[in-house]
Amino acid sequence: MHQFIPYGKQSITQQDIDGVVAVLQSDFITQGPALGAFETALASYTKSHHAVAVSSATAALHLACLALDVKPGDEVWTVPNTFVASANCARYCGAKIDFIDIDIETGRLSVEALSEKLKAAIKLPKVIIPVHFAGASCDMEEIAKLASQYGFKVIEDASHSIGGRYLDAPVGNCQFSDVCIFSFHPVKIITTGEGGALTTNDASLAKRLTQLRSHGITRDSEQFKETPHGPWYYEQHMLGFNYRLTDIQAALGLSQLKRLDEFVRTRHSLVDHYLEVLRPLSTIQPLQVSGNVYSSHHLFVVQVPSNLRAHLYNALRAANIGANVHYIPVHIQPDYQTLGFRAGDFPNSERYYSQAITLPLHPGMTPEDIVYIGSCLATALNEV
Ligand SMILES: *Cc1c(COP(=O)(O)O)cnc(C)c1O
Numbered sequence: 047m048h049q050f051i052p053y054g055k056q057s058i059t060q061q062d063i064d065g066v067v068a069v070l071q072s073d074f075i076t077q078g079p080a081l082g083a084f085e086t087a088l089a090s091y092t093k094s095h096h097a098v099a100v101s102s103a104t105a106a107l108h109l110a111c112l113a114l115d116v117k118p119g120d121e122v123w124t125v126p127n128t129f130v131a132s133a134n135c136a137r138y139c140g141a142k143i144d145f146i147d148i149d150i151e152t153g154r155l156s157v158e159a160l161s162e163k164l165k166a167a168i169k170l171p172k173v174i175i176p177v178h179f180a181g182a183s184c185d186m187e188e189i190a191k192l193a194s195q196y197g198f199k200v201i202e203d204a205s206h207s208i209g210g211r212y213l214d215a216p217v218g219n220c221q222f223s224d225v226c227i228f229s230f231h232p233v234k235i236i237t238t239g240e241g242g243a244l245t246t247n248d249a250s251l252a253k254r255l256t257q258l259r260s261h262g263i264t265r266d267s268e269q270f271k272e273t274p275h276g277p278w279y280y281e282q283h284m285l286g287f288n289y290r291l292t293d294i295q296a297a298l299g300l301s302q303l304k305r306l307d308e309f310v311r312t313r314h315s316l317v318d319h320y321l322e323v324l325r326p327l328s329t330i331q332p333l334q335v336s337g338n339v340y341s342s343h344h345l346f347v348v349q350v351p352s353n354l355r356a357h358l359y360n361a362l363r364a365a366n367i368g369a370n371v372h373y374i375p376v377h378i379q380p381d382y383q384t385l386g387f388r389a390g391d392f393p394n395s396e397r398y399y400s401q402a403i404t405l406p407l408h409p410g411m412t413p414e415d416i417v418y419i420g421s422c423l424a425t426a427l428n429e430v
Contacts, residue, residue: 052368054233065301076292084296092218094245096252103229103242105289107135124175126375126395177203181342183212186222205229209310210342236302238295262286312409313343323420346407352400361426370404
């Protein structure tokens, strides 16, 4: 039996381990110099003005909504084809969540559906959260045009797409958004164990995010509203959280960031192998990536006839191949049905889902793994 091939997996080298050990042997294992170094490196890599590292992308989404003043009575829109966290963040703030359907060919927000929904809206959204599905940036220039026309803010959910590019510029540069968030969960492109970050070009937003990350507290005397009681003094200015990233994690992130471009190059070459191997199997259609996008290839998703999806998935699993499915549309989750959403509400997302399989893709894979996966798929197709 072939060794199990997971759909995603971290790559950790001795260099990564050395970075973490150095922090463990230092005076600060949280809130020390590694955090600032990681944030500076992130801002520089993404060509954004500010980066704020936090404990997860879920925390980043929550803070982004709070910093953009999302509150009860507001609406936030995202896509159904995402992880639940992209929608839950609005609900943490007491806002109403709604969805925009996707383009089946790319799995991403349909700008046309967004435009139609805005035209028909009784209440306009305060924030829209496009998701750079599978590593490919959404059409941010078009979304930004609608944002200025209708006056909403934009949070890019770039959990999948650090290392990706849009119009030849790094994802996260926030040219077409207010803030961009990343995930450093082990299945994503780079990892800190658990972790996430926000980038923005807005200095006051960055300041709010930094404060919200740590209880809403400031120790900066220039920001004090009252006379300090002494050198120990700090002030709470808003209701914040403990969403900090440790220095242990930041050291891993800093080391991983140095390997990011190599990770993405490896992913591209593995995807090229997939396209080659799958070409003869015309029933299996890889997702399309638009010409103005350089994907980070977080996921390799294919579309198959929906009546064959379970058969192919089971055949892959039986062959020790960690196939997966991204995503069950958020609006049909039982908890979302309690909010009034129903199957049938977003037909493209539902049809896309019924045909979707994620094949393994991570930098530890070899071209031989892909040949093996291709032959399993061919065998399974011959059985039907
Ligand atoms: C992984 C993921 C998240 C959540 O990331 P965490 O770091 O695990 O909180 C949010 N959105 C999308 C699209 C994701 O894939």
